[in-house]
Amino acid sequence: xxxxxxxxxxxxxxxxxxxxxxxxxxxxxxxxxxxxxxxxxxxxxxxxxxxxxxxxxxxxxxxxxxxxxxxxxxxxxxxxxxxxxxxxxxxxxxxxxxxxxxxxxxxxxxxxxxxxxxxxxxxxxxxxxxxxxxxxxxxxxxxxxxxxxxxxxxxxxxxxxxxxxxxxxxxxxxxxxxxxxxxxxxxxxxxxxxxxxxxxxxxxxxxxxxxxxxxxxxxxxxxxxxxxxxxxxxxxxxxxxxxxxxxxxxxxxxxxxxxxxxxxxxxxxxxxxxxxxxxxxxxxxxxxxxxxxxxxxxxxxxxxxxxxxxxxxxxxxxxxxxxxxxxxxxxxxxxxxxxxxxxxxxxxxxxxxxxxxxxxxxxxxxxxxxxxxxxxxxxxxxxxxxx
Amino acid sequence: xxxxxxxxxxxxxxxxxxxxxxxxxxxxxxxxxxxxxxxxxxxxxxxxxxxxxxxxxxxxxxxxxxxxxxxxxxxxxxxxxxxxxxxxxxxxxxxxxxxxxxxxxxxxxxxxxxxxxxxxxxxxxxxxxxxxxxxxxxxxxxxxxxxxxxxxxxxxxxxxxxxxxxxxxxxxxxxxxxxxxxxxxxxxxxxxxxxxxxxxxxxxxxxxxxxxx
Ligand SMILES: Nc1ncnc2c1ncn2[C@@H]1O[C@H](COP(=O)(O)OP(=O)(O)OP(=O)(O)O)[C@@H](O)[C@H]1O
Ligand SMILES: [Mg+2]
Numbered sequence: 001x002x003x004x005x006x007x008x009x010x011x012x013x014x015x016x017x018x019x020x021x022x023x024x025x026x027x028x029x030x031x032x033x034x035x036x037x038x039x040x041x042x043x044x045x046x047x048x049x050x051x052x053x054x055x056x057x058x059x060x061x062x063x064x065x066x067x068x069x070x071x072x073x074x075x076x077x078x079x080x081x082x083x084x085x086x087x088x089x090x091x092x093x094x095x096x097x098x099x100x101x102x103x104x105x106x107x108x109x110x111x112x113x114x115x116x117x118x119x120x121x122x123x124x125x126x127x128x129x130x131x132x133x134x135x136x137x138x139x140x141x142x143x144x145x146x147x148x149x150x151x152x153x154x155x156x157x158x159x160x161x162x163x164x165x166x167x168x169x170x171x172x173x174x175x176x177x178x179x180x181x182x183x184x185x186x187x188x189x190x191x192x193x194x195x196x197x198x199x200x201x202x203x204x205x206x207x208x209x210x211x212x213x214x215x216x217x218x219x220x221x222x223x224x225x226x227x228x229x230x231x232x233x234x235x236x237x238x239x240x241x242x243x244x245x246x247x248x249x250x251x252x253x254x255x256x257x258x259x260x261x262x263x264x265x266x267x268x269x270x271x272x273x274x275x276x277x278x279x280x281x282x283x284x285x286x287x288x289x290x291x292x293x294x295x296x297x298x299x300x301x302x303x304x305x306x307x308x309x310x311x312x313x314x315x316x317x318x319x320x321x322x323x324x325x326x327x328x329x330x331x332x333x334x335x336x337x338x339x340x341x342x343x344x345x346x347x348x349x350x351x352x353x354x355x356x357x358x359x360x361x362x363x364x365x366x367x368x369x370x371x372x373x374x375x376x377x378x379x380x381x382x383x384x385x386x387x
Numbered sequence: 388x389x390x391x392x393x394x395x396x397x398x399x400x401x402x403x404x405x406x407x408x409x410x411x412x413x414x415x416x417x418x419x420x421x422x423x424x425x426x427x428x429x430x431x432x433x434x435x436x437x438x439x440x441x442x443x444x445x446x447x448x449x450x451x452x453x454x455x456x457x458x459x460x461x462x463x464x465x466x467x468x469x470x471x472x473x474x475x476x477x478x479x480x481x482x483x484x485x486x487x488x489x490x491x492x493x494x495x496x497x498x499x500x501x502x503x504x505x506x507x508x509x510x511x512x513x514x515x516x517x518x519x520x521x522x523x524x525x526x527x528x529x530x531x532x533x534x535x536x537x538x539x540x541x542x543x544x545x546x547x548x549x550x551x552x553x554x555x556x557x558x559x560x561x562x563x564x565x566x567x568x569x570x571x572x573x574x575x576x577x578x579x580x581x582x583x584x585x586x587x588x589x590x591x592x593x594x595x596x597x598x599x600x
Contacts, residue, residue, distance in 0.1 A: 002495040004488075015480045284476045285489070287437060289465030289541060291458060294493040379457065 002297070009301040024310050026266060031314025031362055032321065033259050037252050038354045039322040046349045052238045056089075056206035057215050059232040060222060071229070073202040082225075084218050086210040090202030092188045094195055096156065100148045105141060107195075109188035134169040135186035142171045154184075159196030166190060260361070267369040274373045282377045292378045296371060303370035307363045314362075315355070323348050388413045388576060389434060389545070394443035394453075396429055403429050406443070409596070411578065413544070416571050416591060419580045421598025427580035428473070431547045434578065435468050436460035447545070465490065469538030469575075471548040475530050479523040483514055483533050486522060490541045508536040512566060528559040535566055546570055548579045552586075560585055567591075 013020045060079075062071040073090025080088050092109035110130060130136060135154075137145070145154055145168070153167045166186060192201060207222075209215050219231045285295055321327055389411040396404040403426040411417055419427050432438040433445055436452045437460075445453040452463055469490075477486050488505045496504075509515040512532040522530060531551065538546055548567075552560040560583065568591055571577060579586060587595060 002493070003498075004492045004495060004501065008485075008489075008492050011481065011485065280476075281478055284478060286461065287435070287464070287470055287472070287476065288490045288537065289461065289468070290490075290493055291461035291465070293458075294461075 005294070005298055006301055009298050009305065012298070012302060013305065020306060023266075024306050027307055027310035027362065027366060028314045028317070030259055030263050031311050031358065032317045034256065034358055034361070035315050035318030035355075036322050036327060037256055037259075038351075038358065039318055039349075040327055041252055042349045042351050042354060043322070048241050052234070052241055055234050055237055057209040057212065057234050058207040058219055058222065060205035060207065060226065061230040061232060062204075063228065063230055068230075070197060070201045070203060071205055073200050073205065075226070076205060079205065079207060079222070079225075082218070082221060084210055084214050086208045088208075089206045090200075091204055091206050092191045092195070092197065092201075093203050094191075096184070096194075098144075101144060106183045107191055108183055108185045109191035110185055111188045130185065130187050131167075131169060132187060133165075133190065134167040135184050135190070136170050136172050137168055137185070138183045139171050140182055141184055142168070156194045158194050164190075164194055166194075263362075263365075267365060274377060278374075279377050282374065286378065292375070295378045296375055299371050299374040300367065303367040304363070307366040311359060311362050315358075388448055390444075390446040391433075392444045392446070394433065394440045394445060396426070396433060396438070397441045404433075404440075411576060413576055414571070414574045415593045416567070416577045417579070418586045418589075418592050418595045419578065419598060420582055420587065420595060421580075422582065425598040427598060428549050431470070431549050431578065431580055434545070435470055435547055436464050465493070465541065467544050469541065469543035469546045471531075471534050471538045471546065471551050473550040473553055475534040477522045477530060477534055477537070480521060482519045482521055483525070483529075484509070484518045486533055487536045487540055490537060504540055508540045511569070512536040512539070527554050528562065531555060531559065531563065532566070535563075539570065544576060546575050546577045548577065548581075550581050550583070551579065552581065552583045564589065 060071065060075075062069040071090065076088040076090055079085060094107055095104040096107050097103075098105050145151070151168070153165050156164045156166060158164050172185070191197075192199070207218075209218055215233060215235075219233050222229075223231045282295055286292075389409075391407055391409040394404055394407045395402065407430075419430065421427050429438070433440055433453070434447070436455065440453050443453070444451055447463070447467065450463065452460065455463060478489070481489075484505055487508055488501055491501060491504065506515070509518055512535050514529060514532045514536060517525060517529055517533075520529075522533065525533065531554075535551075538548075551563055555563065564585065567577065567579070571591055586592065
């Protein structure tokens with residue numbers, strides 16, 4: 001490391017403060033945008049995989065006239081007799097349209113005597129008894145209700161048009177922020193009342209399989225047993241989710257392409273335009289005894305100083321933007337992939353490969369864009385440059 | 388120590404130097420005169436290794452610099468040549484001190500040694516009082532003394548000066564001649580290209596070469 005050379009480079013950057021500040025800001029913004037996109041997609045992917053993993057192995061849905069309909073949960077006893085079935089449960093769940101915020105909330109019914117497929121619900125049910133006439137809500141929902149002056153209770157409008165008041169007993173969180181945030185959890189029978197279900201009516205039947213490799217065979221058996229029902233296997237759901245995610249990813253890819261395009265336009269501009277003052281300076285340096293490699297070394301220092309610092313700053317900004325502020329604006333692209341979400345929180349997932357890709361995209365490319373034109377000038381006879 | 392053998396330099400169809408053979412000895416002060424376009428600057432560029440002759444050879448201290456690849460030319464220039472240009476070729480947005488130490492930057496010297504050598508040069512050429520001033524705020528004479536100090540700082544054996552007094556008034560020109568004498572007393576080989584008559588009368592000039600004849 002040549003300190004004197006570094007000093008010259010710092011003075012050079014100072015002397016071209018405007019141009020270099022501009023480049024620094026542009027590089028920082030580009031890194032920030034690209035890193036944010038990468039962080040969000042990584043986190044989303046992670047969350048979706050967690051969400052899908054939490055699903056039951058097989059879900060039985062009833063149909064009526066080709067539309068989804070409810071099931072009688074008493075079929076559970078019959079299903080449980082099929083060999084290979086580990087557990088069966090009639091689930092009561094659905095959506096509730098919340099007028100004031102124009103969005104859908106997820107309502108989930110629990111029964112403390114039944115196994116819960118979601119970790120968050122297992123914990124919730126084990127740690128707290130959900131009292132009659134009460135519910136637990138995700139933190140996002142809690143904040144949302146509070147905004148609308150419902151801090152202790154909420155008035156649901158039942159399917160017959162009358163109101164039903166449910167108290168808020170507390171909040172819960174789970175690792176799967178996407179789903180837990182928008183959830184309202186209450187005893188099954190309260191939910192049945194809101195939805196207008198009868199005593200044994202359930203939304204669907206969730207089945208867990210003892211040996212996962214037997215899932216397809218079991219699904220086939222169930223289909224034969226209940227020809228009027230739809231048998232939904234977890235793997236199919238997974239594919240569906242992934243397709244949605246890939247579609248969202250496509251939007252991001254478009255954004256990504258635009259950002260990258262901008263970056264390369266800037267790089268191209270830098271490559272093609274080197275000011276006459278810079279040409280003269282390189283010529284002078286050569287005439288007073290600098291070697292081509294000294295000049296290139298100076299340019300290397302310059303490019304690294306700017307691009308590496310911009311890269312680091314952009315990265316820090318992206319981390320703060322995505323994981324601290326939950327990616328305002330950009331998150332709109334993602335929100336509503338099933339319904340509108342009351343709130344949105346991203347789980348921190350750090351992928352070294354992604355960081356490395358980003359680094360390669362920014363720092364070496366910018367460095368080359370600085371070095372190549374300087375090299376082209378430096379190899380020309382200094383005689384011509386300073387004449 | 389500097390020898391030119393049958394040197395020809397052409398730009399496209401124009402032949403600027405034709406079959407030129409010259410010899411300069413160590414410690415000599417040579418003045419090259421000739422009208423504009425006669426090839427004085429071209430000759431200095433060739434000796435500095437900034438350009439290559441079309442044909443012929445240039446030998447400095449036994450090195451065939453006309454045949455050296457660019458990489459060695461730069462090293463040769465750094466170790467042997469101090470150039471004072473007609474337009475000074477200082478970097479306007481750097482200070483006097485920064486300009487003077489520029490030739491030493493690639494050598495990675497210690498801060499103290501660098502400071503010491505710059506201070507010496509600034510003192511010798513009477514520019515210490517403007518050390519931190521930017522070049523663009525200097526007078527012509529101050530710029531010139533800066534350029535001389537810069538040419539001198541790496542302690543080169545050969546000083547090449549291209550019309551050093553072209554932009555100076557009489558007093559400053561006389562000043563420059565004093566500097567020249569100072570440098571000659573340090574046994575530098577000095578080649579001055581000029582058409583300023585002031586140089587033709589000096590008693591410490593060893594030779595005058597007329598490019599017009
Ligand atoms: N790089 C170049 N490309 C084309 N022509 C050139 C180049 N360098 C010099 N010349 C030409 O060579 C000739 C000699 O130029 P040079 O600068 O050596 O003359 P000079 O004696 O120094 O003149 P002056 O007294 O005006 O400085 C000129 O006609 C000039 O136009
Ligand atoms: Mg000239």
